[in-house]
Amino acid sequence: MAIKYDVPETHEFPIIPSIMEGAMAHSAPFLANKEFQSGMGFPSAEEPGQLIDGWKEKFLELLQDKLNKYRSLLVFMDTCVKCGACTDKCHYFIGTADPKNMPVARQDLLRKVYRRYFTFAGKYFPWLVGAVDLTEDVIKDMYSYFHQCSECRRCAVFCPFGIDTAEVTMAARDMLAQIGMGQKYSNQIIPKIHKIGNNLGLPEPAMLDTLEGLEEGIEEETNVKVRLPLDEKGAEVLLVTPSADFFAEPHIDGLIGYAKVFHAAGVTWTLSSKASEAANFGLFIGNYEQMRQISLRIRDAAKELGVRRLIFGECGHAWRVAYNHLNTLAGPWDFLDQNYPIPQHILEFTKDCLDRNLLNIDKSENDHMTLTFHDSCNIARASRIGDEPGSQFTTPREVIKAVCNNFHDMSVDTINDQTFCCGGGGGLLTDDLMELRIKGAQPRMESLKNVVADHGVTHMAAICAICKSQFTKVLPYYGMTMDQIVSVHQLVSNAIVLEGQGEASEDNEAVEEAA
Amino acid sequence: MSALSILYVVLFYVAMITLVVGVTNKMLQYKRVPAPLKIAVTPAPLTRRGVVYRFFTEVVLFNSLFRATKWTWLFGFLFHASLLLAFFRHLRYVISPDAFIWPLANNLLVQSFGHYAGFAMLIGLLGLLARRIFVDRVRYISSPSDYLMLLLIMGIAVTGLLMSYVAHTDIIQLKAFIMGLFLLDWQNLPGDTVLLVHLTMVLFLMMIFPISKLLHAPGLFMAPTRYQVDNPREVRHLSPWGAEIEANDGRNT
Numbered sequence: 001m002a003i004k005y006d007v008p009e010t011h012e013f014p015i016i017p018s019i020m021e022g023a024m025a026h027s028a029p030f031l032a033n034k035e036f037q038s039g040m041g042f043p044s045a046e047e048p049g050q051l052i053d054g055w056k057e058k059f060l061e062l063l064q065d066k067l068n069k070y071r072s073l074l075v076f077m078d079t080c081v082k083c084g085a086c087t088d089k090c091h092y093f094i095g096t097a098d099p100k101n102m103p104v105a106r107q108d109l110l111r112k113v114y115r116r117y118f119t120f121a122g123k124y125f126p127w128l129v130g131a132v133d134l135t136e137d138v139i140k141d142m143y144s145y146f147h148q149c150s151e152c153r154r155c156a157v158f159c160p161f162g163i164d165t166a167e168v169t170m171a172a173r174d175m176l177a178q179i180g181m182g183q184k185y186s187n188q189i190i191p192k193i194h195k196i197g198n199n200l201g202l203p204e205p206a207m208l209d210t211l212e213g214l215e216e217g218i219e220e221e222t223n224v225k226v227r228l229p230l231d232e233k234g235a236e237v238l239l240v241t242p243s244a245d246f247f248a249e250p251h252i253d254g255l256i257g258y259a260k261v262f263h264a265a266g267v268t269w270t271l272s273s274k275a276s277e278a279a280n281f282g283l284f285i286g287n288y289e290q291m292r293q294i295s296l297r298i299r300d301a302a303k304e305l306g307v308r309r310l311i312f313g314e315c316g317h318a319w320r321v322a323y324n325h326l327n328t329l330a331g332p333w334d335f336l337d338q339n340y341p342i343p344q345h346i347l348e349f350t351k352d353c354l355d356r357n358l359l360n361i362d363k364s365e366n367d368h369m370t371l372t373f374h375d376s377c378n379i380a381r382a383s384r385i386g387d388e389p390g391s392q393f394t395t396p397r398e399v400i401k402a403v404c405n406n407f408h409d410m411s412v413d414t415i416n417d418q419t420f421c422c423g424g425g426g427g428l429l430t431d432d433l434m435e436l437r438i439k440g441a442q443p444r445m446e447s448l449k450n451v452v453a454d455h456g457v458t459h460m461a462a463i464c465a466i467c468k469s470q471f472t473k474v475l476p477y478y479g480m481t482m483d484q485i486v487s488v489h490q491l492v493s494n495a496i497v498l499e500g501q502g503e504a505s506e507d508n509e510a511v512e513e514a515a
Numbered sequence: 516m517s518a519l520s521i522l523y524v525v526l527f528y529v530a531m532i533t534l535v536v537g538v539t540n541k542m543l544q545y546k547r548v549p550a551p552l553k554i555a556v557t558p559a560p561l562t563r564r565g566v567v568y569r570f571f572t573e574v575v576l577f578n579s580l581f582r583a584t585k586w587t588w589l590f591g592f593l594f595h596a597s598l599l600l601a602f603f604r605h606l607r608y609v610i611s612p613d614a615f616i617w618p619l620a621n622n623l624l625v626q627s628f629g630h631y632a633g634f635a636m637l638i639g640l641l642g643l644l645a646r647r648i649f650v651d652r653v654r655y656i657s658s659p660s661d662y663l664m665l666l667l668i669m670g671i672a673v674t675g676l677l678m679s680y681v682a683h684t685d686i687i688q689l690k691a692f693i694m695g696l697f698l699l700d701w702q703n704l705p706g707d708t709v710l711l712v713h714l715t716m717v718l719f720l721m722m723i724f725p726i727s728k729l730l731h732a733p734g735l736f737m738a739p740t741r742y743q744v745d746n747p748r749e750v751r752h753l754s755p756w757g758a759e760i761e762a763n764d765g766r767n768t
Contacts, residue, residue, distance in 0.1 A: 019651050039717035071550040071757060072739050078541070078736035082661050084646065099655045108656065120726045121660070130658035160573065160591075161731055162738035164556065222637035253625035288551065289760070297767050324553040324747045331751050331767065341748050342566045381556055384745060389558035389565075417558060501695065 003292065005377060005438050007477045008095050010446035014413075016088045017097035023097040024439075028144040030432045038371035039191040040290070042177045045342035048184075049143075049419035055179040055237035056134055056449040058360025060117055062175040065120070071165040077114045079161045080104060086155040086165075091420045092148050095439035100145045103165040108143050110172050115494065143181050146172045148436055150426035151284065151317075152377035157417050161271040169426070170286025177285060180328035181302055185279045185430035193294055198243035198277035204230070207273055208248050226263045227369075228271070229257070233387060235270035237262070238302050240278045240322075240347070241313025250487045251468055254314050260496050264360070265353045269311075277300035279465070283325075284427030291321060295330040309335040311344045314487060316378035316464030319345060327491035345385045347395050347463065350492060354402050363405050369459045370406035371491070372451050373397055374444065374471075375419035390416070396463055396488055403495035408455040414447040420461075424470030438477050445478040452480070461488045520692070520704045523714065527696050530721040534646070537725025542733055549754035559745035566742055573741065587646060597669040604629035608690050608698075618687030633676040640669045657715040660727070667716055674713035684710040 010420040016108070030048075037044035042045045043052045044095040052058065060481075067074045067473040068317035086103040093101040100106060108130070115122030115131035122131030132138060192201040218226045229235065239262075262269045282291030302310055311324050312332070322343045327333065333342045341348065353359050372398055379385060393416045400424070401407055414420055423440030451457040462468050462485060471485040560566050568757050572578040581588045606620035619625075644665045647657050658738075685705040695702035704710075723729070735744065744750075753761075761767045 016652075019655055039616045068548060069543060069551060069754075071737065072554060073737075074543055075734050075737045077740070079728070079731040081728045081731045082658070083580070083587055083658045084650065084654070087582050087656065089583070090541070099652065102652055103658065104656050121723075128658065128663075129660045153556060156740055158579055161735050162573075162579075162741035164554065166553065167740075185561065208663045288757075299767070300689040309751035310536050327709075327747055327758065328552060328753055343572060343748070382554075384557055384559075389561060389745065392557065402633045409703060425762055 001339065003434070005435050005477065008439055008442040009264070010442065010478065012450065014094070014443065014446065017094065019099040019102075020097040021037075021099055023437065024092075024101060024148060025141075025144060025447045027148060027433065028140075028438050028511060029147050029428070029430055031143075032184045032187040036154055036184060036187040036191075037177075037180065037182050039176070040132065040182065040183050040187050042180070042442055042466075043188070044180045045326055046180075048182060049134065051139065052180040055139075059134060059139070059175055062178055063114065063118075063171075066171045066175070068222050072164065073171050076107070076161075078168060079301040080107065080111065080163055081307060083160065085158050085160060086163075089155050089158050090149075090165075091154070091423060091443045092436065092440045095423070095442035096148075096285055096436070100146055103149075103159075104146050106112075106149055107163070107165055107168045108243070109138070109145055110168055113138065119497070121277055126185050137175070139179070139181065142304040143176055146499050147428065147433070148429055148440075149421070150377070150421045150440070151285075152421035152425055154418070154421065156307065156379065157381060166426075170283070172286070173276050173284070173288035173427075182258075183285070183427065185432070186427045190281050190285075190290060193277055193279075193281075193297070195452055197272075199244045199279050199281070200247070200277075202243055203278065204273040206447055207246060207271075207276060208435050211271070214252070214259070214293050215455075218256060218259070221439070222498055222501045223503055224263075224500050226259050227257050229269065230271050231273050232268075232270035233305050235268045235305065235307055236423075237267055237269035237309045237311050238275070238298075239269050239271055239306040239311050239313060240275050240298055240301075240307055240318075240343075241271070241346075242278045242315040243276060243445050243467060244465040245313055246276075248465075248469060249472070250483070250485060250490055251314075251410075251465055253490035253493060254487030255489075255494075257487065257491075257493035258313060258330045258462075260498060261346075261350050261353060261489070264496060265349075265358050270305060270307070272301035274304070278315045278320040279311050280318055281427060281513060282359070283317055283321050287370075291325065292329040295321065299330040299333075300301070303335065309340050309344065310336060310342055311346055311349055313346050314463040314489060315463065316376035316466060317466075319385075320378040321381040346400040346489065347385050347399055349385070350489070351395050351399055354399065359492075360499070361403055361430075361450070361495045362492060362493055362497050363492045364405040366491055367402070367406070369404065370408060370455070370457045371400055371404050371486075371488075372408055372448065372457045372460050373400060373415070374408050374422070374448075374460050374462045374467060375415055375418060377421045377425060377461060379463060380419045381415050394418075396461075400488060400491060403491050409449055409452050420444040420447070422464070422467040422470040423474065425464075425466050427465050429470060434473075439468065441474045443479070445474070445480075448480075449478065450491075459484050459486050461486050461491060463488050516701060516703055517706070519706060519711075522694065523692075523704050523711075524701050526715075530718040532750060535720040538730075538733055540621065541730060542724055542737070545734070549756065551745070551754035551757050553743055553747040553752050554739050555743035555745050556740045557745060559747050565585075566744055569741060570736065570758070574735065583636065586642070589613045590639045590642030590646070592639075593635055594643065597636035600614060600625060600629045600632040602655050602767050604632065608686070608693050613641065629680065633679065637676070640665055640672065644669075648675070664729075666754050670714060671716045671720070674709050674716070678713065682707065682709050687743050720749060723754060753765040 155162035
């Protein structure tokens with residue numbers, strides 16, 4: 001079952017490939033079948049990928065509706081001058097050389113239809129402005145290439161007009177789903193979040209079991225009882241974290257880190273079985289209503305549990321939605337403590353604890369590693385952590401440096417707002433897109449390999465569940481090992497020395513017996 | 516008045532109305548459509564004043580383009596800066612010396628450098644055209660209109676330069692014609708071929724402005740990714756249709 005993939009070469013300096021038309025034309029994720037389509041309220045024909053009756057009129061109707069509802073889409077359809085600034089900026093283009101993976105060409109898949117049906121020039125002189133009729137082939141092309149975009153916005157940083165391909169991708173995916181071409185991965189996952197509370201379909205008893213196991217593990221290691229509470233009413237903080245934190249490596253070590261920080265800071269907190277997922281795949285599929293419904297679970301959970309603060313764990317797109325949209329979709333948050341940011345990022349909380357000397361840190365615990373930091377695209381270009389523009393770059397680095405002695409950044413044009421997506425974001429973290437994920441990781445792997453070779457970096461820290469899962473999978477293809485990716489709070493967890501940690505275990509047992 | 520002059524009087528009005536009405540219409544359309552979500556590309560300014568500064572760096576310095584590709588920035592900047600100079604230099608054909616904005620047209624910068632702006636503009640345009648032809652990525656994304664647009668503006672620059680350096684037109688009569696358009700006191704237009712070609716291309720450019728990629732100029736200011744203030748946690752952002760959804764199910768109360 002081992003499929004051989006062509007792994008792109010990495011170089012000492014980045015090389016922009018010459019275009020290879022059709023190089024990734026075969027790439028498309030599995031389509032949602034009838035069951036998954038209807039589970040989302042999307043229509044479907046008999047076979048997956050078959051277009052519904054009247055699909056063409058429906059698509060144009062949907063496009064008109066989007067143009068009436070989203071200023072971004074409307075303006076972006078008009079303002080592109082084809083200057084080429086974005087053409088070499090997408091990690092999927094760099095890794096695949098397919099010209100339709102150039103951001104402007106990806107947008108053009110929709111723009112040429114927009115021009116044909118909605119502009120004067122396209123209606124009367126289609127050949128002049130590259131406008132085309134909407135055909136089934138055009139739709140297939142859209143399905144393929146709008147699922148080769150991770151909505152990471154690197155192109156938008158460089159566009160002189162601020163055109164963000166993510167906005168176009170989201171609109172296109174939503175319209176495709178509504179004519180019968182939904183993507184299996186996202187549409188299979190979203191109903192689980194409504195039914196069970198998280199993307200994994202992890203029910204409450206299983207969560208409880210996992211959390212108890214973690215508590216025991218921490219106690220065995222440190223002799224300190226650190227709690228990971230679930231559904232505890234009256235806690236100060238509700239922590240919403242990606243469900244991968246409950247079982248996947250290295251995510252789970254991050255979760256242990258959050259627990260230790262809360263413990264050391266003396267702040268009561270709880271997880272919620274209802275909102276046991278920070279991820280919001282409504283963003284990926286460009287569906288406002290889904291994004292809102294998923295966000296509202298968090299509002300309901302916060303109200304039911306009577307918490308006063310809301311904190312999010314390490315997850316990129318979850319933070320993009322939480323930071324930018326939670327107030328819009330599930331606000332107003334007038335019932336929470338207004339003295340704290342709503343929502344707050346776990347790194348803001350930990351940084352504050354470090355600044356106030358609430359944490360006892362032994363940096364040497366991380367001396368076996370030399371770290372670098374991967375800026376997650378959604379944190380870097382679509383949100384903020386901290387108080388100033390750009391503090392989303394400094395905050396995680398300051399936290400890492402506060403708990404580690406050895407740190408070295410990757411090349412400047414691959415970090416901060418120029419960071420490369422991990423290659424698996426935006427609803428593409430599925431095995432049926434493995435080739436794309438490997439190729440799309442090329443730019444990040446290249447800069448990582450270079451700091452490994454030149455500066456002895458051993459590990460890369462990340463603050464996103466998708467990044468962590470993606471790197472675990474693709475690092476081996478680039479000659480590295482899957483454990484070279486770590487959570488930032490895993491580093492915090494390693495370095496933190498809890499009160500009473502390491503004291504003779506008999507004492508604890510004696511206390512327990514006495515109790 | 517000659518038939519030719521009457522034709523150009525009509526063409527001028529049609530072009531001006533098309534430009535003003537067309538662009539206004541588009542801008543109103545952009546304004547009417549809401550931005551339902553906060554989508555500022557970060558790091559983004561935390562205040563309105565910061566947004567003004569962000570636009571200053573984009574509109575005056577082409578900051579993002581500079582970060583993206585130095586060659587395109589160089590040629591693009593050269594072209595747009597020359598266009599601006601040429602525009603100010605042309606103002607003297609449109610305003611009278613006793614108008615209070617006369618110094619805008621009649622100053623050392625505009626009248627000395629402006630004289631050569633046409634050459635700089637041509638160099639910029641040639642650079643952009645070369646990029647479009649020789650860089651495989653840019654060639655792939657180019658439509659016929661992308662080349663024609665460059666050729667059209669090059670034509671305007673070349674005919675302009677011809678009138679400056681080779682075949683002068685009757686500039687006094689031209690100004691009388693233009694002023695007459697504004698004062699509704701129509702005058703004859705000089706009949707030189709170069710001038711007519713120059714004016715025809717300019718009028719055509721004005722007419723296609725609202726239906727072409729030239730919309731990038733006003734559209735630039737309407738990109739939520741750039742004009743939004745980075746304050747989603749502090750200020751609740753809600754579009755009219757978002758509020759409607761909320762009101763229907765009452766789940767946000």
